[in-house]
Amino acid sequence: MARTTPHDHHENEGQPLYWRIATQLLGELRDGTVPPGERLPGERRLAQHFEVSRETVRQALEVLRHSGLVATDRRGSHATLHGRPVQSPVSLAFPVGAGTTEHGAVDRATVTWEEPPPEHAAALGLAPHRPTLVHRYESASPDGHALRTAVTSFSAVALREVEELGRYRERADGSAAAQLRRTYDWMRKAGLTLHHRDSITQVADASSVRVTRRVHDQYARPLEITDLVVDAQQDALVYEFTVPAAG
Template sequence: MARTTHHDHSENEGQPLYGQIATQLLGELRAGTIPPGERLPGERQLAQHFGVSRETVRQALDVLRHSGLVATDRRGSHATLHGRPVESPVSLAFPVGAGATEHGAVDRATVTWEEPPPEHAAALGLAPHRPTLVHRYESAAPDGRALRTAVTSFSTVALAEVEELGRYRDRADGAAAAQLRRAYDWMRKAGLTLHHRDAISHVADADAVLVTRRVHDQYARPLEITDLVVDARQDTLVYEFTVPAAG
């Protein structure tokens, strides 16, 4: 453990400041601020959060590591407290709108490595004409009638940090089926906290609804953007949310 400086002690509490920070951080972890298994913010973010130096944060994390409450690997530190595991199913389905169509509908999904739509590139912070992984999803009724289509573009952050997504680059030929239903689980396993925003609008001159989902992580970095078009005459858009009980 790094040497404790004079300002890292509190005469009033009789406990090193890093010990106090370790106690506060543990309290936040137990309160579910950061779910078990998910990556903790970096030392700089934690230092700003608690109003202390990065050295103090580093010492506090060492205390929790020695106690077996925090583990560190190549992707960073994460809580090891008992609780809802990262692998647990979440209410978010990928892509938005998947798995909610009528009985008997046929789903098809493929991936390509190509230049995304301009609005997607802008939302993801991609340079003009830069290719990325693009996922296309289609759902059709048994009679062939189109029910919904979705186009998703992934950011460089998602492809770099989520190993399972990065593997698709070499097989993104647009021909083979590519079901990425566990994409959000993969992101969470990689230590990314997911924040999503869904905007719903009417498609001009058409009996359809457009849902645009944007997902970013705990550092406000964009991960993906999806445009879903639903035939409002034939299909129903349903959102389902699960709110865990307190405690």
């Protein structure tokens, strides 16, 4: 890996190495490699990417900050170039099954701070009787017939690393509406790569199916588990996919 000091210059180009890295990074910001508004990779990853030291990366970011092309807050650096906002993949609706019910359906979602179902606690690695953030979602037809219900439990990792989720602890009394549709966006912006495993099975002796979604990050740490019951009939199906982190 190349090394530099604040006064190092690239021997062949006659300009500071950090200036060349700033130019290359700006090019990647403009071509959409890092979408506008998204968090940039950390200094260590940028240093590896450009094969320079972290100090050089730090100086390059400072150049872009002075030019108003990058903004930095306590969560990291963000591209501030104008461009099309980042869109979430349709498949990442939260909770699983939300937004796919019939026209006129009524959705309701709340959050509580409580002990999760035992199978959820085990999947999330929570100690017995330890409370966590639990999200409940229900969609009903205009005549009141339940179309689908979902219960989601979040892990300690998710609440610790995803600031937007952590904020719900103080108001998780089960009374106020809590639409967490952007949950997966928040996780990605926190630097988490999301790996989903959705298992779909028919409920015994019932005209409905159960969908169990488990989500973990790039370190195999559990983030959430959701159990969804849908009024339908389908064969068993299991599929997996991975969504890279925003940074």
